[in-house]
Amino acid sequence: MSYLIGLTGSIGMGKSTTARMFADEGCAVWDADAAVHRLYAPGGAAVEPMGAAFPDAIVDGAVSRTRLKEIIGADPTALGRIEQIVHPLVGEDRQAFIAATDADIVVLDIPLLFEGRGAAMMDTTVVVSVPPEVQRERVLARGTMTEAQFEAIRAKQMPDADKRRLADHVVITETLEEARDQVRAIVAAIRREMADA
Template sequence: MSETPYVVGLTGGIGSGKSAAADLLAARGALVVDTDQIAHQLTAPGGAAMEPIREAFGNGVVAADGALNRPAMRALAFEDPDARKRLEAILHPMIRAESERQCRAATTPYVVLVVPLLIESGTYRERVRRLCVVDCPEDVQVLRVMQRSGLEERQVRAIMAAQASRAERLAAADDVIDNSAGYAELAVQVERLHGAYLRLASEGGAV
């Protein structure tokens, strides 16, 4: 492999099906680098971000096992925008560095870099050769998240309102996966894109 593997960015709004699409691409041989998983590792017991977080916010956001107390941190971040920015200032550089390390270590034909807020973060857009957006109607997103997490509709829509809009994501996309019709149709689209990404990676091209 070259030192700069072919990287496809994968994103989508909450409940769009990013994880399902990423799993299907991984099953076909792509390396999936998931920034959410990296964030969870950094904030697990003994994770590299926990001591800086403790120093910044105190023991109230640290669970008994030493992991991040997510409900407490979430409540603090939603109440205080400055707290959210301070948390991001700790986590984001660590996430960027680790995701870059994993991408560069790839031995697969191409890498899928999963970033939930890729559209909102210009630095990630610069790191990918193609941008694939997993899309579905907003009402479908809401229903999926409510069923999955038990959140109320107003809570889900508040999360969605803090993300890029569906139109913004689609406008930025090189490729779109329509995940409104179910898993079988999702798999068909993933298979087609996998073939395209293999070709692009072998050619070193971007279109």
């Protein structure tokens, strides 16, 4: 059975970048956002139920994120209804990944780790964090969200300070070097603990 690290952090705080650093240390990484991409793609398990609930969201046999963001922008209750459809499918994908891997450490990159029930199954939890002005700059620099869309997502997420309080480890992602040092220290401590057990 692999050691499970739950990795989370608010939007744009550096989850994917930090997950890649864990992968560089030999950890297997599963990414909840990537699982949603697979579920929304043509033939994905979310296409049919999402089409039934949000017919306008389907474009060329896939769930369109652009359309979904428009729908969420117009109706604040939509995101909750999307989650009810998508989250059970994401949970199935995650369990299948854990069952199939033989890595000693598995990192589960889950934006809603503390908002949902995910944290309880982890051996340890890691939160990535930077000051809010850096977070905003980074997200808006990507050019995939308007400021209003960013604020709508952020308002729905647990505040960064609360996540940091709940986490076993906090990785500061102001620079790549600093973050990589922290990731290496966490992995080394876990491997020492596993060797002693």
